[in-house]
């Protein structure tokens with residue numbers, strides 16, 4: 001991988017992290033006093049969705065921060081399963097990718113068989 005590619009991926013990671021970090025409001029969840037059970041159930045559902053979105057965002061931020069730490073490593077861009085190069089297009093689309101397309105597909109096929 002060239003230094004230019006590493007720099008482009010690093011910039012992409014930093015931009016994406018900045019965007020994701022700016023989306024978190026850190027507002028506490030507060031259930032308002034609702035005499036109407038339907039409104040209360042709606043609030044509860046909405047808070048559940050908000051919590052799931054926050055968890056997903058936090059997990060994504062952790063993935064991207066991990067990729068940012070690894071981007072300068074000599075083996076960045078190598079598949080952790082087979083050691084082949086992860087395609088540059090794949091890394092540009094998903095810099096936190098740790099597996100090549102083939103190994104990722106095999107992993108997902110294996111996961112799908114168990115489901």
Ligand SMILES: [Zn+2]
Pocket residue numbers: 079080081082083084099100101102103104
């Ligand atoms: Zn692989």
